[in-house]
Amino acid sequence: MSAHGDVDLGHTVAGWVGTAVAFVGLGVLALAVVVVSLPLAVLGAGIGVFAGLVTWSLHLAGWGKPTGPRPAGEWSWRVRDLAARRGHPDCLGCRMAGRRVSAATAPVSPAPATRPAPAVVAP
Numbered sequence: 777m778s779a780h781g782d783v784d785l786g787h788t789v790a791g792w793v794g795t796a797v798a799f800v801g802l803g804v805l806a807l808a809v810v811v812v813s814l815p816l817a818v819l820g821a822g823i824g825v826f827a828g829l830v831t832w833s834l835h836l837a838g839w840g841k842p843t844g845p846r847p848a849g850e851w852s853w854r855v856r857d858l859a860a861r862r863g864h865p866d867c868l869g870c871r872m873a874g875r876r877v878s879a880a881t882a883p884v885s886p887a888p889a890t891r892p893a894p895a896v897v898a899p
């Protein structure tokens with residue numbers, strides 16, 4: 777068990793890459809504030825927009841995750857989401873890309889594995 781417990785934190789390639797690019801954009805924006813440079817500020821904002829586009833494209837390519845928790849076997853950030861090509865139900869990014877899937881027609885993923893409650897032992 778990790779320090780965060782037994783939960784799906786959603787670490788994905790799309791999330792890590794998008795965060796790294798956005799961090800660079802914020803660094804450029806911070807530098808623009810320090811040196812009072814409008815071109816640097818525009819560059820930093822452009823990098824921020826680029827971070828969103830990179831994250832979105834990686835999500836559509838299957839390197840993100842669908843909305844909601846995933847089965848425990850898919851929690852690793854290296855697992856590719858094969859259902860992304862069809863689109864995810866209730867996903868704004870998929871709807872913006874024209875991948876419209878209603879919740880009623882979406883394939884049902886298996887229920888996450890649950891652990892049995894620990895037995896209480898009286899002293």
